[in-house]
Structures are given as C-alpha cells and as structure tokens.
Amino acid sequence: MPSLSKSMEKLEVESAFIVLDKARELERQGKEIVHFEIGQPDFPTPKHIIEAAKKALDEGKTGYTPAAGIYELREAVAEYISESRGVDVKPKEVVITVGAKMGIFASLIAFLDPGDEVVIPSPTYPAYEGVTKFVGGVPVTVKLREERGFSPSGEEIASAVTDKTKAIVINTPGNPTGGVYSREDIEAIYEVAKKRDIVVISDEIYEHIIFDGKKHVSALSIGDKEHTVLLGGFSKSWSMTGWRLGWVIAPEKVADKVAKVQLNSASCPASFVQYAAIAALKGPWDDVWKMVKEYEARRNLIYEEVNSIPGFSMIKPAATFYAFPNVSKLGVKSSKLADMLLNEAGVALLPGTSFGAEGEGYLRISFATSRENIKKGMKRIRDFVKEKFS
Ligand SMILES: Cc1ncc(COP(=O)(O)O)c(C=O)c1O
Known part of the structure; x- marks a missing residue:
C-alpha cells in the first residue's frame, strides 16, 4: 500500500471519543463508569420533530x-x-x-x-x-x-x-x-x-x-x-x-x-x-426551554459539588452543559488526573488540554446527564481526591 498523505498527520481525533472508547472497554471488564465525557444532550429529540x-x-x-x-x-x-x-x-x-x-x-x-x-x-x-x-x-x-x-x-x-x-x-x-x-x-x-x-x-x-x-x-x-x-x-x-x-x-x-x-x-x-x-x-419550543431549565438546575448542583472538592474551584458556568473546574492546586497534569479518575474512581471526563494547551490545569465535566449521576460522579471524585491528595 502506498504511504498515506502528510496532511492526515495533522488531523486529530476528538478526545471525547477516545475517552468514551476507554470507558466502554472498562465497562466490558465489568467496571461501572459515570460518564461526564461526551457533550451530548441526554434528552430525546422532541416528539413533533x-x-x-x-x-x-x-x-x-x-x-x-x-x-x-x-x-x-x-x-x-x-x-x-x-x-x-x-x-x-x-x-x-x-x-x-x-x-x-x-x-x-x-x-x-x-x-x-x-x-x-x-x-x-x-x-x-x-x-x-x-x-x-x-x-x-x-x-x-x-x-x-x-x-x-x-x-x-x-x-x-x-x-x-x-x-x-x-x-x-x-x-x-x-x-x-x-x-x-x-x-x-x-x-x-x-x-x-x-x-x-x-x-x-x-x-x-x-x-x-x-x-x-x-x-x-x-x-x-x-x-x-x-x-x-x-x-x-x-x-x-x-x-x-x-x-x-x-x-x-x-x-x-x-x-x-x-x-x-x-x-x-x-x-x-x-x-x-x-x-x-x-x-x-x-416550534413549539417548549421542549427546548424545558431542557435548558434542567441544565440550569444541574449547573447549580455541579457548581456546589465542584467547589466542595478540596483543590477544585470553579466560576459558575454562564451557559452550555459544561463545568470547567480549575484543578491546578492539585499539582498534577490534567491528563494524568483525568486518567486517574477514569481508572481509579470510575469517572470519565476530559482534561482541559483536550481543548488546547491553554486548558492545562482544568478538567471538563459534561453535565448533560441526570442529577443523580452528577451526585454519584462528584462523590466519587471527592472521595478520590481526599484519599490521594490530602
Ligand atoms: C462548539 C461546538 N461547535 C460545533 C460542534 C459540533 O456540532 P454538530 O454536532 O452540529 O456537528 C460542537 C459539538 O460538540 C461544539 O461543541
């Protein structure tokens, strides 16, 4: 087979999909994972559509x-x-x-x-x-x-x-x-x-x-x-x-x-x-506004949860379904921390560096998931951080 093009080397794979693959592999091995990695609404498409x-x-x-x-x-x-x-x-x-x-x-x-x-x-x-x-x-x-x-x-x-x-x-x-x-x-x-x-x-x-x-x-x-x-x-x-x-x-x-x-x-x-x-x-747009209302409630929940984890801090996200906590106080690279959280705490999320080098010191948590899942995942993170970093 002839060699592949040089430009292919410049195309990257979105890391959310890589982390999702890793998480699925762990699930196949019998581990239970809380998913915070994918930026995808967890609601069905509105019926009239x-x-x-x-x-x-x-x-x-x-x-x-x-x-x-x-x-x-x-x-x-x-x-x-x-x-x-x-x-x-x-x-x-x-x-x-x-x-x-x-x-x-x-x-x-x-x-x-x-x-x-x-x-x-x-x-x-x-x-x-x-x-x-x-x-x-x-x-x-x-x-x-x-x-x-x-x-x-x-x-x-x-x-x-x-x-x-x-x-x-x-x-x-x-x-x-x-x-x-x-x-x-x-x-x-x-x-x-x-x-x-x-x-x-x-x-x-x-x-x-x-x-x-x-x-x-x-x-x-x-x-x-x-x-x-x-x-x-x-x-x-x-x-x-x-x-x-x-x-x-x-x-x-x-x-x-x-x-x-x-x-x-x-x-x-x-x-x-x-x-x-x-x-x-x-329209009607009612389902859109219902989803947004739920994201806002989740945003409020995750804001409280994140700020209760030692070494984590976060300003309130004004929009989207992403929390972007600053974890630089823990003194570990974001990618290492994300790996540890996946493998040792069973929480899949993304390092800030998946979004460019400027994301070092941050994690991205997608809260397009139920409040129950958010509480469960955040508890796992809190317990893990307390055990490993204090
Ligand atoms: C900022 C931003 N733009 C574009 C997209 C891609 O959107 P679509 O699914 O419509 O291709 C995403 C998906 O995560 C996104 O976060």
Whole structure:
C-alpha cells in the first residue's frame, strides 16, 4: 500500500471519543463508569420533530437535495436568524450543513490558503485548530482567562493579529469553558476585524443553553455581515446530535463556496432530516426551554459539588452543559488526573488540554446527564481526591 498523505498527520481525533472508547472497554471488564465525557444532550429529540421526519419519509422525501439544503429550511433559518439577530438575512445567505462541524470545516476551507493565520481564543472546541492545520493554515491561540469569565480580551486578540491573519474563530457560549463573551469583547474583536479585513467565524451552537435570564449576544448582531460567518445548528438545543444538521450564515459569495465544499464531500444533508428541522424551528419550543431549565438546575448542583472538592474551584458556568473546574492546586497534569479518575474512581471526563494547551490545569465535566449521576460522579471524585491528595 502506498504511504498515506502528510496532511492526515495533522488531523486529530476528538478526545471525547477516545475517552468514551476507554470507558466502554472498562465497562466490558465489568467496571461501572459515570460518564461526564461526551457533550451530548441526554434528552430525546422532541416528539413533533420526530413526527415531522416520519411524515417526510412517508411522503417520499428521500432523494438528494440541493447542496445548500432545501429552500424551505434555508428560508426558515433565514427568518429565525433575521429575527433573533436583528439583521436581514436572505435564504441565499444560508447553507444547511451536515452538522455544525461541516460548517466549521467548509468555512475554514473556503477562506484559508497555506500559511494563513487564524486567531483562536482557547481553550476551545478542537476542530477549529485541527481543520486550520489540516488545510495548511497556522492557528494562533489567545488564552481565555477564568478571571474574565472566559471572554477574550480585545487587546490580546489585536496583538495576536498579523498581516497573515485571515480569520478569528470565536465560540460563544463556549465549549469547554461554559463562558459567554461580553458585548464589549465582541465589539473589540470587530474593531480589529474590520480594520484589517479579517473574517470573524462565530460558532454559536450553544446559543439557547444560557442561564440566569441572560440573553445570547451574537456576533452577527454586533459585527457587519461582510466580515461574519455565523455557525449554528440543531444538535444541542433540540437534542439532535445524531441527525447531523447545522447551518452557516454568510455573504452569498461565501455561502456558495461553503455549499461547494459540502457538494464535494457529503453532497447534501439527509433529505427527510431537513424537513424535520423546519418543524424544530417553527416550534413549539417548549421542549427546548424545558431542557435548558434542567441544565440550569444541574449547573447549580455541579457548581456546589465542584467547589466542595478540596483543590477544585470553579466560576459558575454562564451557559452550555459544561463545568470547567480549575484543578491546578492539585499539582498534577490534567491528563494524568483525568486518567486517574477514569481508572481509579470510575469517572470519565476530559482534561482541559483536550481543548488546547491553554486548558492545562482544568478538567471538563459534561453535565448533560441526570442529577443523580452528577451526585454519584462528584462523590466519587471527592472521595478520590481526599484519599490521594490530602
Ligand atoms: C462548539 C461546538 N461547535 C460545533 C460542534 C459540533 O456540532 P454538530 O454536532 O452540529 O456537528 C460542537 C459539538 O460538540 C461544539 O461543541
């Protein structure tokens, strides 16, 4: 067999899936594991969406669709984005993608040439850095700081920008930190982006999972359309991870390129799934808000639990279903601690370094699991830490 491509060496595997594999192996050996590793809602997809998918199947909506998605869904997303962002978005500026992940992939490919730099506030979702490297770009990370609620400093972003910077990728609300970017910080990012003609790629997939009555602040409401690519999707808010459906909002000439990347890889998202997604957007939204309410209760619980563990500390996550405790006081590398917790305490979670080197000293705990599980897992962690570290 001939040798594999050099670019394959740059593609990484999301560590949540590696940890899940390890945990499953331990389970096969008879161990009982509490799962905090995967960022996936533990609720069923709302019923009316499932019904809409069944109806679409019965009606024979089973063929290829246009690469950018069916017009009716592009129209529904355009309406939703226009209304929620207060900006006029046309269906031609919407591409329906195979998950938000395809949106990340396609939009970075659409902009980057080898050597182009991408500024990425980090720790963050690893695909931004991975795809940037894969296409020959250079990720330039800027540390997100706990004391700023994990919102990036405009000054630090500005000083990371060079003549080679093509894009700034932001993620608010953020995985793995649970932080939301402040309006002022997003404004500061656009100040640089507009002056230097840089695109802001804003991943807002957690836009609805936000707590304490806070309202999501979208890049598209602050910046101009010309410098913005907005990413979002159905996976998290509607508990539809396996349906693989997301969206990209971008100026028409960019949207065309994103659709072209999708055409050359997946062709299009699954047809009947797109019809079901119209039902998700049209509502009712009650199930979404019920899930968010439950995440908020879990967030409150885990906040108390984490702060009762010696050596752990955490600011209250403002959004998402991730807790991101600071464990640097324990004086052990995050990856080592995560391994110990899996093998010795039976708790699967991720080291902060799964989200970039800036995540050292942190763990990511997904609380997309029942309160009962949260209590059980946190007790195991507390008992383990007390035994090993005091
Ligand atoms: C920030 C962020 N963006 C995108 C994705 C991928 O979403 P999708 O399942 O729609 O591809 C995830 C999934 O964990 C995520 O955390």
